[in-house]
Amino acid sequence: MAPARTSPDLSFLLDHTSHVLRTRMTAALAEIGLTTRMHCVLVHALEEERTQIQLAELGDMDKTTMVVTVDALEKAGLAERRPSSTDRRARIIAVTAEGASLAHRSQQIVDQVHEDALASLPADEREVLLRALGRLVTGHLETPAEAPRAARRARQAS
Amino acid sequence: MAPARTSPDLSFLLDHTSHVLRTRMTAALAEIGLTTRMHCVLVHALEEERTQIQLAELGDMDKTTMVVTVDALEKAGLAERRPSSTDRRARIIAVTAEGASLAHRSQQIVDQVHEDALASLPADEREVLLRALGRLVTGHLETPAEAPRAARRARQAS
DNA sequence: TATTGTTATACTCTATAACTATA
DNA sequence: TATAGTTATAGAGTATAACAATA
Numbered sequence: 001m002a003p004a005r006t007s008p009d010l011s012f013l014l015d016h017t018s019h020v021l022r023t024r025m026t027a028a029l030a031e032i033g034l035t036t037r038m039h040c041v042l043v044h045a046l047e048e049e050r051t052q053i054q055l056a057e058l059g060d061m062d063k064t065t066m067v068v069t070v071d072a073l074e075k076a077g078l079a080e081r082r083p084s085s086t087d088r089r090a091r092i093i094a095v096t097a098e099g100a101s102l103a104h105r106s107q108q109i110v111d112q113v114h115e116d117a118l119a120s121l122p123a124d125e126r127e128v129l130l131r132a133l134g135r136l137v138t139g140h141l142e143t144p145a146e147a148p149r150a151a152r153r154a155r156q157a158s
Numbered sequence: 159m160a161p162a163r164t165s166p167d168l169s170f171l172l173d174h175t176s177h178v179l180r181t182r183m184t185a186a187l188a189e190i191g192l193t194t195r196m197h198c199v200l201v202h203a204l205e206e207e208r209t210q211i212q213l214a215e216l217g218d219m220d221k222t223t224m225v226v227t228v229d230a231l232e233k234a235g236l237a238e239r240r241p242s243s244t245d246r247r248a249r250i251i252a253v254t255a256e257g258a259s260l261a262h263r264s265q266q267i268v269d270q271v272h273e274d275a276l277a278s279l280p281a282d283e284r285e286v287l288l289r290a291l292g293r294l295v296t297g298h299l300e301t302p303a304e305a306p307r308a309a310r311r312a313r314q315a316s
Numbered sequence: 317t318a319t320t321g322t323t324a325t326a327c328t329c330t331a332t333a334a335c336t337a338t339a
Numbered sequence: 340t341a342t343a344g345t346t347a348t349a350g351a352g353t354a355t356a357a358c359a360a361t362a
Binding site: 133 | 293
């Protein structure tokens, strides 16, 4: 969508670049059978022992979305749910050997997709682009505006 | 979602900035009763006589999405469907006086939201940011990667 | 036969609600 | 009472299919 065309259209530029980059990333990771989320969970779960909730927060996902993602990782043999030794409600996500190996490859793919995009820019622009975006992310564009969320009916009895 | 954290994470930077900017834009336009799409259609329809299909292409929307958007504009008294004089299948989207006035205000709002974001950057970074994003949009990140589209069942008879 | 606009609806995605087990 | 994880499903958003009118 191209909202307008008057002033330098920052919305269009950011929407388009992020959308296209995301399709590239999705396609590249799909070649090794991963979604972006699976990659994200694998990488964070490898760093240290983490529960589903912790991984959900790191990846900015809902806990119910995390259930689906971990289901997919387990089904693919890339990770396992293990009981936490300290909290019997919680599950530690343990990455399998195969999962660790794939996470290594997927991180290379992610880096490569980013590099490919950045390599198309002059070195000085590349540097400033990252700095400026970083400034926005930690500054003026840090926090989303409130979106009015619709209330929801109770669930139907089954 | 924060896909990774190794190299400078262009995906995260672009996703986050575009997402937050979009929530700002949505909230700002909602104050005058418009969605981003309604604004987009109004502005393009004001430029010259255009059919729904033409407006859909300009805004990168599906024609069925355009139907809904034009319905909303008509309901709000901001635009009307008029028969094309040259093609009896087509409808020209005519902006009403009220619609034109609101489009003027909405364009100011859009510009202001962009300005607010850009004003938080040093002037030199601002300029390079726009140039670099523009380069990506017309260059390496011009075209989305193909997404495998799921086939769909035929419609149920009603 | 192809295209414009329309309606109906299938599908995806995501999050809410409700529940179980445990803290 | 509150939290981790799960299941079921509501709801938004969007696109496909089919169709009528016209080219």
